[in-house]
Amino acid sequence: MALRLTTIAPGVHRLATRYTNWYVLEEGGRLTVLDAGLPGDWRRANAALAGLGYALSDVDAVLITHHHPDHAGNAERFRAAGATVHAHPADAPAVRGDRGGVRLKQRLPFLRQRWYRIYMLHVLANGVTRVPAVAELDHLADGEVLDVPGSPRVVHAPGHTPGSCAVLLEGRSLLFSGDALVTLDMTEGKRGPQVIRGPDTDDAELALQSLDVLAATRAETVLPGHGEPWTQGVEEAVAIARRGA
Numbered sequence: 001m002a003l004r005l006t007t008i009a010p011g012v013h014r015l016a017t018r019y020t021n022w023y024v025l026e027e028g029g030r031l032t033v034l035d036a037g038l039p040g041d042w043r044r045a046n047a048a049l050a051g052l053g054y055a056l057s058d059v060d061a062v063l064i065t066h067h068h069p070d071h072a073g074n075a076e077r078f079r080a081a082g083a084t085v086h087a088h089p090a091d092a093p094a095v096r097g098d099r100g101g102v103r104l105k106q107r108l109p110f111l112r113q114r115w116y117r118i119y120m121l122h123v124l125a126n127g128v129t130r131v132p133a134v135a136e137l138d139h140l141a142d143g144e145v146l147d148v149p150g151s152p153r154v155v156h157a158p159g160h161t162p163g164s165c166a167v168l169l170e171g172r173s174l175l176f177s178g179d180a181l182v183t184l185d186m187t188e189g190k191r192g193p194q195v196i197r198g199p200d201t202d203d204a205e206l207a208l209q210s211l212d213v214l215a216a217t218r219a220e221t222v223l224p225g226h227g228e229p230w231t232q233g234v235e236e237a238v239a240i241a242r243r244g245a
């Protein structure tokens with residue numbers, strides 16, 4: 001599937017398939033990659049970096065917003081090429097390969113939806129079951145500003161997974177929300193700000209509570225793991241997500 005490259009702001013780029021986003025931060029000729037797609041995205045992601053004038057060896061760091069394979073799929077490949085990989089300790093065991101069982105039983109009711117069936121076929125075709133474990137991981141801590149290109153601040157927002165984190169570029173009012181707040185539902189394809197329901201969210205109530213910490217960033221632009229950027233302020237996005245829940 002095509003990987004579309006768009007520039008959000010100077011030095012901030014979005015790589016998007018029809019379903020999932022990852023982002024690239026540029027600073028001083030070095031890169032931070034936020035989330036790392038599915039294994040099937042690898043070649044096109046490298047081509048997109050080349051299109052920006054960078055090689056794989058220019059990636060200093062990869063931040064994984066949470067352990068799900070559509071966000072961590074290429075992290076180990078970046079690490080093997082020299083990048084450090086960062087994830088919250090609560091999601092670290094899964095990123096290191098302890099993914100537990102496939103939740104087939106919880107998925108079955110959703111497979112009645114045509115949108116979800118097509119999405120599941122897409123992730124299977126792109127290696128969702130073949131994500132390499134990350135051999136070495138640095139832990140993210142809530143509130144810390146990472147010394148990597150772009151100087152992103154970590155905002156722990158658990159619920160979708162225990163270690164779900166958003167990433168804030170404070171000076172630029174950009175919040176990368178991962179799957180803690182999205183604008184595309186992954187079970188029916190519904191658009192607009194929302195929390196993810198369904199078989200892939202660990203604790204939907206906690207996810208709703210975590211919207212408060214996202215709103216507190218007061219970021220103007222929300223860049224989610226799934227769906228289009230939201231440019232009308234995180235507080236408004238959170239209010240809509242709450243009404244929808």
Ligand SMILES: [Zn+2]
Nearest residue numbers: 066068179200
């Ligand atoms: Zn997820």
Ligand SMILES: [Zn+2]
Nearest residue numbers: 068070179225
């Ligand atoms: Zn996701």
